[in-house]
Amino acid sequence: MHIPDGYLSPQTYIPLFGVFAAAVTVAVKKVKKEVSARDIPYLGMAAAFSFIIMMFNLPIPGGTTGHAVGSAVIAILFGPWAAVVAVSVAIIIQALIFGDGGITAIGANCFNMAVCMPFAAYYLFRLFSYGSAKKSRVFFAAFIAGYLSLVLAAILTGIEFGIQPLIASSVDGKALYCPYDLKIAVPAMAIEHLLLFGIVEGVITAIIVKYFLKNEPGLIYAFRKGGKNENE
Amino acid sequence: MLSGREVKMRMNKLQKRILVILLSLCLLTPIGILLPQYFNAGDAWGEWSAQTVNELVGYIPKGLEKYADLYKAPVPDYSINRDNSSIVHQSGYYLVSGILGATVTYIVMLIISMLIIRNGK
Numbered sequence A: 001m002h003i004p005d006g007y008l009s010p011q012t013y014i015p016l017f018g019v020f021a022a023a024v025t026v027a028v029k030k031v032k033k034e035v036s037a038r039d040i041p042y043l044g045m046a047a048a049f050s051f052i053i054m055m056f057n058l059p060i061p062g063g064t065t066g067h068a069v070g071s072a073v074i075a076i077l078f079g080p081w082a083a084v085v086a087v088s089v090a091i092i093i094q095a096l097i098f099g100d101g102g103i104t105a106i107g108a109n110c111f112n113m114a115v116c117m118p119f120a121a122y123y124l125f126r127l128f129s130y131g132s133a134k135k136s137r138v139f140f141a142a143f144i145a146g147y148l149s150l151v152l153a154a155i156l157t158g159i160e161f162g163i164q165p166l167i168a169s170s171v172d173g174k175a176l177y178c179p180y181d182l183k184i185a186v187p188a189m190a191i192e193h194l195l196l197f198g199i200v201e202g203v204i205t206a207i208i209v210k211y212f213l214k215n216e217p218g219l220i221y222a223f224r225k226g227g228k229n230e231n232e
Numbered sequence B: 001m002l003s004g005r006e007v008k009m010r011m012n013k014l015q016k017r018i019l020v021i022l023l024s025l026c027l028l029t030p031i032g033i034l035l036p037q038y039f040n041a042g043d044a045w046g047e048w049s050a051q052t053v054n055e056l057v058g059y060i061p062k063g064l065e066k067y068a069d070l071y072k073a074p075v076p077d078y079s080i081n082r083d084n085s086s087i088v089h090q091s092g093y094y095l096v097s098g099i100l101g102a103t104v105t106y107i108v109m110l111i112i113s114m115l116i117i118r119n120g121k
Helices: A010-034 A037-053 A071-078 A080-098 A106-129 A135-162 A182-215 B004-010 B013-028 B031-038 B050-057 B062-067 B087-116
Strands: none
Touching: A010 A080, A010 A106, A010 B087, A037 A071, A037 A080, A037 B013, A037 B087, A071 A080, A071 A106, A071 A135, A071 A182, A080 A106, A080 B087, A106 A135, A135 A182, B013 B087, B031 B087, B050 B062
């Protein structure tokens, strides 16, 4: 899901850089307010976890590869705003050091995986757990949050790819950037994430959230913020 | 601002356990290149080289050709030597890249978090 350089037109990546910059500005303020200093090591580990988990490329046999992102679990445990910062750091380091994802596409890639995905995951988790701290409910809600939020990020990526032929084609009808339109790019991105990568994100999210629920339930942001505990 | 040493000393049991899990995950990263190779899976969708796009659609889009190599990463594709075709060597490069990348990400995130959060308790 890391869009490389040359696939997005400036009309696409520049506005997405703007949106990403705005999101980071808000995220910095929110993290300052919401996260206590003793949880700083967790944030470092969260970013490192996202980096590592994205290295586990999984195959669709005979087809393409993909991976989980880790945004969902970070958003549930430490809040969507902390996830924005942590996953952005991982994505930017992937681009700068390892050339994974383009320099021009940093805004777009962060928008998909580090902004939209954690927020989708967080609210899906809140919706499906419905304030319940019951293990099975939390496990289910965390799975759905991971699964659907990764699929959403994949669809956004597919849309960004797919609008390129509409935005920028030469006079002979050849695309200047990504050559596949929405009809191809969106289903391609959606289906592979629905079938495999989303499930992996869901399982990872569910297992880790359940682990924290057992070992350090007071830490879980999604329960502290407006969840069951707030009413007590 | 806290120094790295202080943060490390303040780490609790769960945090130490997570660090060990993360380190173990780093050691498993070669799965990320071995599994796709075993199942004969290629590039991620939309992450093809300009040459591969040429094979797929019959031409290289002008903008793609122009910007594809805009930036030279120091360790492209998590490999210090992409010409070496040995899967054992590539697994080693991938593992080292994983440890390097995860460590840099961890440290950068710690520094950024410390700069943002100054309400130390």
